[in-house]
Amino acid sequence: MKQDSLSQSEIIEEDGSSLWNDAWIKLSKNYLALAGLGILILLCVVSLLTPWIAPYSYEQQNLDLGATAPSLQHWLGTDIFGRDMLTRIMYGGRVSLMVGFIATAVALVIGILWGAIAGFYGGRLDAVMMRIVDILYALPFMIFIVLLMVVFGRNILLLFLAIGAVEWLTMARIVRGQVMSLRNQEFVEAAYSLGLSQWTIIRRHIIPNTLGPVIVYTTLTIPSVMLLEAFLSFLGLGIQPPESSWGLLINYGVETMEEYPWLLIFPGVALSLTLFALNFLGDGLRDALDPRTSKD
Amino acid sequence: MAILEVKGLKVYFHTRNGVVKAVDDVSFSVDSGETLAIVGESGSGKSVTCYSLLDLLPKPPARIEGGTAFFDGEDLLTCSPDRMRHHRCNDIAVIFQDPMTSLNPFLTIGEQLIEPLIYHPDKSLIQSRSKARERAIQLLDEVGIIDPDSRFDCYPHEFSGGMRQRVMIAMALITKPRLLICDEPTTALDVTIQAQILKLIKKLQQTHEVAVIFISHDLGVVAGIADKVLVMCEGTIRETGNTDSIFYRSQNEYTKKLLAAIPSGPKKLESRVKPENLIRVSHLKTHFNDYSKQKIDGKYSQIKAVDDVSLNISRGEILGLVGESGSGKSTLGRSILQLVPNTAGIVNFGADQLTGLSPRQLVPWRRRMQMIFQDPYASLNPRMTVYETLSEPLLYHGLANRENVLSKVSELMDEVGLARGHMRKYPHEFSGGQRQRIAIGRAIATKPEFIIADEPVSALDVTIQAQILDLILDLVESHNLTMMFISHDLSVVRYISDRVMILHQGVIVEEGKTEELWANPQDPYTQNLLRSIPIADPILERARIENI
Numbered sequence: 001m002k003q004d005s006l007s008q009s010e011i012i013e014e015d016g017s018s019l020w021n022d023a024w025i026k027l028s029k030n031y032l033a034l035a036g037l038g039i040l041i042l043l044c045v046v047s048l049l050t051p052w053i054a055p056y057s058y059e060q061q062n063l064d065l066g067a068t069a070p071s072l073q074h075w076l077g078t079d080i081f082g083r084d085m086l087t088r089i090m091y092g093g094r095v096s097l098m099v100g101f102i103a104t105a106v107a108l109v110i111g112i113l114w115g116a117i118a119g120f121y122g123g124r125l126d127a128v129m130m131r132i133v134d135i136l137y138a139l140p141f142m143i144f145i146v147l148l149m150v151v152f153g154r155n156i157l158l159l160f161l162a163i164g165a166v167e168w169l170t171m172a173r174i175v176r177g178q179v180m181s182l183r184n185q186e187f188v189e190a191a192y193s194l195g196l197s198q199w200t201i202i203r204r205h206i207i208p209n210t211l212g213p214v215i216v217y218t219t220l221t222i223p224s225v226m227l228l229e230a231f232l233s234f235l236g237l238g239i240q241p242p243e244s245s246w247g248l249l250i251n252y253g254v255e256t257m258e259e260y261p262w263l264l265i266f267p268g269v270a271l272s273l274t275l276f277a278l279n280f281l282g283d284g285l286r287d288a289l290d291p292r293t294s295k296d
Numbered sequence: 297m298a299i300l301e302v303k304g305l306k307v308y309f310h311t312r313n314g315v316v317k318a319v320d321d322v323s324f325s326v327d328s329g330e331t332l333a334i335v336g337e338s339g340s341g342k343s344v345t346c347y348s349l350l351d352l353l354p355k356p357p358a359r360i361e362g363g364t365a366f367f368d369g370e371d372l373l374t375c376s377p378d379r380m381r382h383h384r385c386n387d388i389a390v391i392f393q394d395p396m397t398s399l400n401p402f403l404t405i406g407e408q409l410i411e412p413l414i415y416h417p418d419k420s421l422i423q424s425r426s427k428a429r430e431r432a433i434q435l436l437d438e439v440g441i442i443d444p445d446s447r448f449d450c451y452p453h454e455f456s457g458g459m460r461q462r463v464m465i466a467m468a469l470i471t472k473p474r475l476l477i478c479d480e481p482t483t484a485l486d487v488t489i490q491a492q493i494l495k496l497i498k499k500l501q502q503t504h505e506v507a508v509i510f511i512s513h514d515l516g517v518v519a520g521i522a523d524k525v526l527v528m529c530e531g532t533i534r535e536t537g538n539t540d541s542i543f544y545r546s547q548n549e550y551t552k553k554l555l556a557a558i559p560s561g562p563k564k565l566e567s568r569v570k571p572e573n574l575i576r577v578s579h580l581k582t583h584f585n586d587y588s589k590q591k592i593d594g595k596y597s598q599i600k601a602v603d604d605v606s607l608n609i610s611r612g613e614i615l616g617l618v619g620e621s622g623s624g625k626s627t628l629g630r631s632i633l634q635l636v637p638n639t640a641g642i643v644n645f646g647a648d649q650l651t652g653l654s655p656r657q658l659v660p661w662r663r664r665m666q667m668i669f670q671d672p673y674a675s676l677n678p679r680m681t682v683y684e685t686l687s688e689p690l691l692y693h694g695l696a697n698r699e700n701v702l703s704k705v706s707e708l709m710d711e712v713g714l715a716r717g718h719m720r721k722y723p724h725e726f727s728g729g730q731r732q733r734i735a736i737g738r739a740i741a742t743k744p745e746f747i748i749a750d751e752p753v754s755a756l757d758v759t760i761q762a763q764i765l766d767l768i769l770d771l772v773e774s775h776n777l778t779m780m781f782i783s784h785d786l787s788v789v790r791y792i793s794d795r796v797m798i799l800h801q802g803v804i805v806e807e808g809k810t811e812e813l814w815a816n817p818q819d820p821y822t823q824n825l826l827r828s829i830p831i832a833d834p835i836l837e838r839a840r841i842e843n844i
Binding site: 019185186187189190191192193194195196198200204205208209289290291292 | 633635655658659660661662663666667669670671674675676677678679680688689692693722724735738742
């Protein structure tokens with residue numbers, strides 16, 4: 001075997017190799033995933049800098065102008081109140097991306113921990129934890145949000161938390177199922193017989209092996225969260241005009257689709273672009289985090 | 297007259313990583329009423345050869361690159377899908393390896409048995425349900441299913457492994473095939489069941505006049521059943537001839553290596569047993585709730601996996617624990633290591649009692665006793681490199697620090713015979729034998745005094761098995777280990793152990809010094825077990841099968 005001739009020093013140099021390092025090396029060879037990552041970073045940077053680089057004000061109405069098609073002054077046209085669409089999409093992106101990422105992160109953290117603990121310990125604890133999930137599933141989502149709004153007042157951060165607190169339920173179920181099948185694998189028993197603590201086993205041996213389905217579900221959750229926000233805003237529970245989000249812009253765009261199609265098309269393109277980027281990145285990540293896929 | 301004649305068969309797999317020549321220029325023929333055994337280790341192409349005849353390979357990646365396979369004057373490799381279906385339904389049947397997964401759990405066995413008769417592609421041959429049922433019941437009776445009339449409507453889970461394999465055999469024979477392909481039909485079965493199934497196949501072959509292709513890795517099994525033997529390795533034929541000439545007068549290096557690798561005879565190393573008890577187990581019971589049955593008085597009935605077992609293991613001793621599947625041998629091992637809660641009894645390690653300690657109190661003891669698991673594919677975390685797997689116990693128990701962990705891991709890899717350059721690889725990049733070396737390295741990393749090896753070689757090929765056994769013996773020597781070696785394979789246990797215990801339904805039926813027990817088994821169960829071991833010697837093996 002030619003590997004036998006590798007000297008000790010060569011091995012030391014690549015010290016620190018682990019799942020995450022190897023995943024990054026593999027990801028960096030996957031151009032589609034890199035493109036997805038690039039687009040996401042670009043969108044995030046633009047959103048962060050929007051207050052300084054936006055060409056117009058997002059709330060200043062210009063009723064004399066009204067809705068105009070894309071032109072040199074207004075690259076993406078204006079809406080029926082004469083507001084610049086590019087500006088509004090940029091501001092909308094801030095809200096949508098923030099909702100998407102924060103709410104999903106909340107769902108991810110709660111869901112993985114909840115599912116992993118329930119699945120790992122099993123028995124009565126599992127039964128209690130999963131019944132709680134069932135109860136929350138059964139609770140009408142809208143009532144839950146309205147209740148939160150009534151108690152705490154309307155607050156954008158609260159909105160993120162509320163959406164995240166609903167989306168984690170499915171995540172917890174997916175993770176629990178995975179963990180239950182992993183729990184009885186011999187390598188987990190081997191870790192236990194080495195004397196590792198249960199938390200170490202969950203962290204090092206269980207959770208990394210659930211990543212595949214979790215990543216796929218995450219890339220599906222982010223867009224659905226964005227649309228959920230639009231729905232809530234449409235009902236007057238989320239963002240209020242003149243502020244905007246992609247979901248809201250699309251909703252308004254649908255109403256005037258026949259006269260002013262660009263009001264629908266451009267926010268739609270922004271949302272779809274994000275979804276594509278997320279999907280490519282998610283696929284790439286899933287492959288990269290699975291050592292069984294080829295390294296080359 | 298040859299019923300099947302294969303010439304120059306080539307099957308290549310076109311994968312992402314290049315072309316794999318799974319079968320490369322293989323020729324053989326089988327006569328009616330004859331048994332041809334194809335012998336080889338995993339990956340030798342023995343199954344691919346047979347599956348390609350029935351068009352059962354996934355295409356792509358597989359592609360048949362050349363050759364002919366004439367069955368009754370018709371080339372199976374080029375015939376139309378309709379003709380292939382005709383052959384599958386009428387002429388050629390397959391018995392698969394694992395009877396647990398090759399029956400549909402949602403259909404009764406009767407329904408599955410009569411399927412080929414009532415859905416026959418040839419309209420004129422379709423039989424009525426009642427007639428098909430009659431034939432199925434007659435066959436079930438013939439393969440030794442007791443009370444076939446009522447068992448006809450049972451589901452697969454209501455049968456044991458051996459009984460399911462009998463059902464599979466009945467299913468294969470129901471269309472009156474002329475060629476029967478058996479793909480490791482007894483590998484998943486216990487040794488006493490294996491003996492019965494082999495005898496059954498042999499008997500049915502004679503009464504039904506079928507040609508049999510018998511795929512196996514087990515030379516002992518082949519010795520008794522085959523007329524001709526074909527030895528395959530890496531997709532090519534290494535040697536072919538009649539059984540006696542292969543076993544007694546082999547010309548080929550590879551065949552000789554295979555025959556030499558079979559563990560046989562007594563242990564050669566001298567015993568290192570010291571007169572000091574390291575492990576003392578008294579009246580150990582491990583019971584589980586039986587969730588498959590209804591509660592009685594608010595309580596589940598108990599499965600007595602380990603029932604009142606007492607044993608001592610001396611320092612330096614290798615104790616062989618033998619039992620068939622379901623005998624509780626793995627549970628006993630796990631109970632001693634406190635991996636499953638004990639129902640009653642006491643386990644002592646040296647002077648200290650392990651039973652009753654909390655998981656936290658057990659941590660220092662875990663370092664001193666380790667386990668090697670059966671399946672090297674399941675016992676390694678697929679997302680951890682060899683380095684991570686081996687460094688984890690070292691770092692966790694404080695046996696190495698950040699500075700010297702790399703050199704410690706390297707030393708471990710040297711000890712278990714792994715090249716240091718493989719340190720950054722993941723388990724899936726290794727073969728079964730190499731994976732078992734990693735698992736052994738993990739077990740000895742903490743410098744334990746006591747190791748329980750739970751069937752450490754049963755998932756491995758015979759040549760690899762011999763290497764791993766020698767590695768284990770070396771390590772026992774160099775690390776002064778005490779070991780409990782759990783296995784269903786009696787030859788392996790005889791080769792490695794100082795003392796043997798026979799476990800049956802959670803109870804020790806017999807124990808004794810290995811050679812004494814071999815020479816003079818007292819318990820009828822032990823006698824039967826020892827009689828069932830296949831011997832890789834055609835004349836002895838044929839005589840043995842006759843006598844069962």
